[in-house]
Amino acid sequence: MVKCQVVMDAMDRIAPRALAEDWDNPGLLTGSPAQNVHRILVCLDVSEAIVDRAIAEDYDMIVSHHPLIFRSLKQVRTDLPLGGRLQKLLAHGIAVFAAHTNLDIAAGGVNDVLAARIGLAAAEPFVVTKTGELVKLAVYVPAAYASQVRTAISRAGAGFIGNYSCCTFNVAGQGTFLPQAGTHPFLGEPGTLTTVDEVRIETILPAQIQSRVLRAMLKAHPYEEPAYDLYPLKNPGEPAGLGRIGKLPQAMTVAAFARQVCSGLQAAYVRLIRAGDRPVHKVALCSGSGAEFIAKAAFQGADAYVTGDVKYHDAQQAVDLGIHVIDAGHFPTEFPVVAELADRLRAVLQKTRGGAEVTADTTARDFFEVVS
Ligand SMILES: [Zn+2]
Incomplete structure (x- = not known):
């Protein structure tokens, strides 16, 4: 069992919400991030059949491609299809999450699956x-620890330029600091001006992994208060579309x-x-x-x-x-992502404490058929 928020975070890694088009409505559409999730049903549409199956088979979360709620609601009429479905979902505590244009755009999403299939x-x-934003990280490290910090930030994903990884630039210099009362300096003593041989390590990274890289850098850095700078860059990042x-x-x-x-x-x-x-x-x-x-x-x-x-x-x-x-039809060009998404979500959730069972819907059918 995991919290719904854990599934939402997993989905955000697979299909970052920031990639979605402005007019779209992805994310958690019914339920609460705090609710418990044991079983997840992945599907293309939150149809009547999917809602009934989720109730009958004890699914507590539905992850769909098309958002169940798309336009703004001014009433929830339970005698009409959408209101009826919402009533059932809420009555049974079933959370509904959608990844729509963000899943279309994301690497490994709907369009990549379609490209591979054809x-x-x-x-x-x-x-x-969208074009990804890039930032420059410059961090000042005592010379003996430069290699350790370089390795940590590279492993966290910094330093990619095209197909080159671990790209950094290193300049030797001297750092000075005067530890104030109450500090616990790694080098030097409170009240004494200290001069240390340091290396300024510069690297480049996508803005969306900034917090991960900073966490890795801070963990590998020996100082109590590491000095570092982050600069926004005008270099274009990876295109998404x-x-x-x-x-x-x-x-x-x-x-x-x-x-x-x-x-x-x-x-x-x-x-x-x-x-x-x-x-x-x-x-x-x-x-x-x-x-x-x-x-x-x-x-x-x-x-x-x-x-x-x-x-x-x-x-x-x-x-x-x-x-x-x-x-090739709306349904046939999108339905193949359902099985792929379920596999990827299952793989991400397997690494979390608790975990949840993930099932791909295989029963949905196209609305269109040919009669001749
Ligand atoms: Zn669609």
Whole structure:
């Protein structure tokens, strides 16, 4: 058993809330961070069937991709579908948590799972929504302890520049300090001006891991009051964004690619909007509903764009722009993340004291079916 807050923290590591779009509504939607959680059901939608299953099978928390409460509520009418579901969830003390656009954007989230399923090996963010902030840490360490502190901050994740890790710059100098009454200096004595051979260690780190790196630095540093500086940097950090763009290992016909998408997603069908005979090598994708980015995919040179919820005039625009579009459906492009998310959440919670059982929903089905 864990507190709901522990699950929320685990989800924030998998899909940081700061990545979500401004209009979105991720996070804890019913329940309390203080409530106990034994069993978690991971799903795409908090449907009536999911709520009934959670009650019948004693789940005390639901983690979904689509937020159950999305627009602001002005009443909770229990005779209507949403109000009825909220009443059941509250009556049974079931917490509901959503990770929506933050899970779309996060590394290993909905779009990375989709990219892997359709055969895109290395894919980058397609519609960049945020660029990570970077900070510089400069810390002053007695020379004999420089290596220990460098190792600690590097292990905590500081010092990455591209594919180079443990990047630091080190300058030797002399530090001075006068310990005041009541201090317990590691070197020198209260009331005596002390001069020590020190090293100024500089490194770079993403702002979101700042507290972890500082904790590691303070633990490894021998001084009672380590001196350090943090500077915000204007260097752009790692881009994060919706969708992915990348290349297939080798070019193929659009018909073959459409079949690959269909089988990779275990979809019943996909709809192909064919723009001539252009072979498919570079592919853009956006899970769920991404027709608004067709032109962007074309301008970025993609041969094909995979998304869902494509309308007639979107298709017309794609053909005009000469880009193939594969509408694989909102549900089939998103549902594969459910099993992956459950695996990752289970792995994070296994490392916590108590732990909780995590189950992926496998019963949800697309609303759309083909009749011919
Ligand atoms: Zn969706």
